[in-house]
Amino acid sequence: MGRYLLGRLGQAAIVVALVSFGIFMLIRSVPGGPELILFPEMSLEQARAARRGLGLEESPLVQYARWVGDILRGQLGTSYIYSMPVTELLKSRLGATLLLVGTSFIASVTLSLVLGVGAALRRGRLLDRAVNVVSSFGLAAPVFWLGMLFIIVFAVVLQWLPPGGLPSSASPVELVRHMLLPGLVLTLLSFAELVRYVRSAVIAQLEAAYVATANAKGLPPITVVSRHILRNALVPVVTVIGLQLRALVSGAAITETVFAWPGMGRLVFDAAFNRDYPVMMGATLVVSVVVVALNLIADLSYAYLDPRIRYA
């Protein structure tokens, strides 16, 4: 296991390096540099001078090497748009995103497991149909539209919940109230797909011979499901859960914009539009490290779920 882990960590470092290099080159090839956004009232000559001052006239490879050097010294640069250190900006936004995405992730996985298993065991009946309706709705509805619908219904008409942003006070109750609507959107986004995988995976296991044996032995249904079916069904589902996390992170950008939630998704969204290269690269680095780490955890969990899987 130790060798496997070391190997995977090495692979993770290579993946992060490749991703950062690819994103670095890609964003510099997109037309429209930051100097034209930052200095709209300058002459072209002055804008070009500003571009030189930002170090953007050097070759992309030289710029990338300089950026890697800064990373190794623990510096992510200064945001062009915010005039703040990128590390400070990311720190200020990461918490909000982790809170929203993390809570939605836990909620969607829990609901998917409970309702997916329930739907599989009660195929064709009311629970199964209800899960399908909600799942279809979540898959079909655009994130932006869903967010606006929730704001209009719950914040404007019913006035049960605030329409967006962080609470002005430190009250946990207020924090939960402010998180409910964006959290609901993200949870639905993830649940819609995941519950179908859980349902299908459980149905596939229901037909297996070991389930018939377990039932024939007189085991209670709850034991058959929790101790036998679920562990086998979860192996493919864990892969999807890992993919869901990536989708949540990208879905969060739109949700954060609709609900004015000051998270990393929105930060990167704004940075991309304004060609704020230091922020784009800093956020890319953080997100790629997080996603690679979570995928590693997902891979390691296979060994726990299925004793037949062992890592050398």
Place this chain on the structure above:
Amino acid sequence: MSSFRGRGLGRLAMVLSVVVALTVVACAPAAPNASQATGQPKRGGTLNWPISGNPIVYPFTQTATVNSWPVMQTIYDVLVVVDPVSFEVKPSLATSWKVLEGGRVWEFELRQGVKWHDGQPFTADDVVFTLKATGNKDYAAFHQLYFADMEKAEAVDASHVRLTFTRPRGNLLPILAYQIFIAPNHIFKNLAPKDAATESVKHPIGTGPFKFSENVAGDHYTVVANDDYFAGRPYLDSVLFKVIPDTQAQIAQFQAGTIDWVQPTSDAFNALKGRAGIQTVQFTANLLVLVALNNALPLFSDARVRRALAMALDREGIVKSVLSGNGRAAVGPIIPVFKWAYPEDVKPLAYDPQAARRLLSEAGWSDSDNDGVLDKAGTPFRFTMVHWQSQYRGVLDVAQQQWKQVGVDAKIEILDSAAAIGKYRSRQYEAAMTWWTPPFDPDMANYFGTKGVNNVYNFTNPDDELLAKASAIVDLKERAALYKTFQQNMREAQPAVFLFYPDDLQAHWTRVHGLQPESGVVTITRGFNVVWKE
């Protein structure tokens, strides 16, 4: 095993929810605490104001000005202010001024007893530093171009400043009123220009009616009342600028009552009109929407061709359909908001496709191969218009169709805003739909002058001398006569297709009093010291 008939139920659910959504939007009630009461101003409370992005609160910023300036106007002061209705120039940090040598030298007497938020006294040194820095390329100030010809800025004594220019500057006062925020010399003199922005944004110090309190980047920016403000402590205790990037989200938050003011879209504005507790305001904005044409290209070098493109467009129809009637067809770059300079008797080019075809024919364009597209010496009349996904996106489709009817093939290229602006600003474009807001003065030399740094049209302007003369004159009537000639000439020359002047649409809850919406969405926050809430 039952069949899986979920898809039908899923579709039904979707249809039902759309119906519900449309119904609730129509039935949205007024927010609580909407008040009709007027009377004596009340002290206290927080005004919740939306901005669409993070502000950079730095006096010389060029970046994100539409988000930054509304905040800066509460923290900083300017030397003079311009009344948004009468355009009369009024004192602010400067109490009086003298025009000498025909406008080449200006002397200002400064207000006594004004303090910076850190308690230091405001003096002539602050004004001298600010204007020198504004003209200094190292600070990359928004108005650097307007002070490039300033020869000298000197403190005559602690309360008098003298400015000397290389040429007469008749339009100096409106420029000074337009976001030339006076910066504290005692703070900035110790900072190198390249570090000034990064240090300043941490804790901005101004002389304005409100002081910096808190900046939660990306969420909100809070300012609190300045008890020592020279015009008296504001009625409000604080202003909370909420960062809400999406316009629809702003409208929803306004309806929910969590913000006090909004700039809605045309459709939302029409829906908000007449709602209890909401005051809507509509007037011609300080904005011009146009299709920029790259005059350096052979396609657009002939004024007859450019005029034909303008006459082939039903701009009144575009205003009615795309803007829901909230705007007016444009004549030229002098905008109606400059009432003293806008010549009402100079009308827009009429919508006349026949006349457009005649002009194009005179310019040598004909459909020699009967493919529906005009051509000349083997070159078809075909070009690409760039733009981004804005609220005026629909105008491009209409323009494309109407130009097709006169044999012009216009392709639409939608890019993200940075790429589109990049192409446009670097003159790497054929045509581009865009808009701009001039400062408080109709001086167009920087934008439409032949050597204007922002002449992205590559337009050779025969009125360069006229523009230089107009900007040197102090008397508004004399300037207005020259600008009338300029407007007429620009209407004929059409370096860009001047589309329309959209209306400024605003809505606020009637519990908020004292707002001056006519100031425009960027400058309205300047008057927050007299705003109060129920």
